[in-house]
Amino acid sequence: MAGKNPGVSTRSKGAIKFSGLPSPLDKTEPPTFRQIIQYSYFLMNTYPHLSCYGISKLIANDVINIWKAVNPRLPLLNENSVVVKVNMLCFQKAKQINRKHLPAAQTKFWKEKIDTLFDISSCSCKLPILSCDNINVKCDKENCQTKHIICTCPLKRKVPTEDREYLKDQRSKIGPKGTFQLGPIDKTAIKKRKGEREIQQKTSPIESTSSIQDHVSPSTSLSHSSSPSDEADYIQPDSSLKVPYNLTKIPRFALELVRGDISSNLGASLGNALLLDLRAMALI
Ligand SMILES: [Zn+2]
Ligand SMILES: [Zn+2]
Numbered sequence: 001m002a003g004k005n006p007g008v009s010t011r012s013k014g015a016i017k018f019s020g021l022p023s024p025l026d027k028t029e030p031p032t033f034r035q036i037i038q039y040s041y042f043l044m045n046t047y048p049h050l051s052c053y054g055i056s057k058l059i060a061n062d063v064i065n066i067w068k069a070v071n072p073r074l075p076l077l078n079e080n081s082v083v084v085k086v087n088m089l090c091f092q093k094a095k096q097i098n099r100k101h102l103p104a105a106q107t108k109f110w111k112e113k114i115d116t117l118f119d120i121s122s123c124s125c126k127l128p129i130l131s132c133d134n135i136n137v138k139c140d141k142e143n144c145q146t147k148h149i150i151c152t153c154p155l156k157r158k159v160p161t162e163d164r165e166y167l168k169d170q171r172s173k174i175g176p177k178g179t180f181q182l183g184p185i186d187k188t189a190i191k192k193r194k195g196e197r198e199i200q201q202k203t204s205p206i207e208s209t210s211s212i213q214d215h216v217s218p219s220t221s222l223s224h225s226s227s228p229s230d231e232a233d234y235i236q237p238d239s240s241l242k243v244p245y246n247l248t249k250i251p252r253f254a255l256e257l258v259r260g261d262i263s264s265n266l267g268a269s270l271g272n273a274l275l276l277d278l279r280a281m282a283l284i
Contacts, residue, residue: 040090056087072269122157
C-alpha cells in the first residue's frame with residue numbers, strides 16, 4: 001500500500017511499538033522520555049519526508065522552548081546537545097528496542113526510565129538536600145525550616161537556589177505530572193496567565209523591552225515560602241521571579257526580538273534568562 005515510500009512506511013510502522021501511539025507534545029510542562037518518543041512518531045507521520053535529524057531538531061526546539069517558558073532561569077544544555085540527546089533516544093534507542101536489537105538489560109533500563117523526565121538542564125549533580133551544619137550549607141539560623149538543596153555544579157551550570165526544588169521535583173516525577181503541577185488550580189493559573197498576557201500584548205503590542213519588564217512584577221516577594229500556593233507559582237515565570245531583577249533597557253536585544261517576530265512571552269523568557277546568566281557571570 002505504501003509502494004512509493006517503502007522506507008517511510010517501514011520506519012513508522014516499526015517505530016510505533018515502543019512507548020505508545022503518535023501524539024503531539026503537551027506544551028505546558030517539561031516532557032518525559034515517553035512523550036518525546038510519541039512526539040517523534042507524530043512528527044514522522046506529519047512530515048514523512050523529514051530526516052531523523054530534522055525531526056530531532058524540531059523536537060529539541062520545542063522542548064527547549066517549553067523549559068524556558070516554565071522556568072526561564074534554569075541553566076539548560078545547548079541546542080546541539082539536546083538535538084543529539086533526542087536523536088539518540090528517538091532514532092537509536094527506540095528503534096533498537098523496536099527491532100529487538102538492544103540487549104535485554106538495556107531494554108529493561110529504558111522501559112523503566114520511559115516515564116521519567118527528559119532532562120535538558122545542564123545541572124548534572126543530584127541536587128542533594130543537606131543539613132544546616134553541612135560544610136556546603138553553613139547555616140546557623142535557629143530552628144531553621146529551610147530545605148537546603150545544594151547544586152554542586154560549576155557556576156555556569158548551577159541551578160539558582162529558588163529553582164532547585166522545582167527541578168528536583170521534575171526529576172523525581174513518574175509520568176507527565178510532577179507535584180508542582182497537580183490539580184485544577186494550576187490549570188486555572190495557566191489560563192489566568194494566558195489572559196493576562198493577551199491583555200499585555202494588546203496594550204503593548206511590540207515594545208519588547210517593556211514587555212520584559214512587565215513580566216517582572218515589582219511586587220514580587222523576595223522571601224522564600226513553601227506554602228502550596230507558592231509551589232504552584234513555580235510554573236509561572238511571571239510570579240516565580242523571586243530574585244531582584246536588573247531592569248536595564250536592552251534595546252538591541254528588543255530590536256532583534258521584533259525583527260525575528262518573537263512573541264513577547266518568549267522574548268521575556270529569553271531576556272530574563274540572559275540577564276540572569278550575565279549576572280551569574282558577574283558581567284552586570
Ligand atoms: Zn538552615
Ligand atoms: Zn547541579
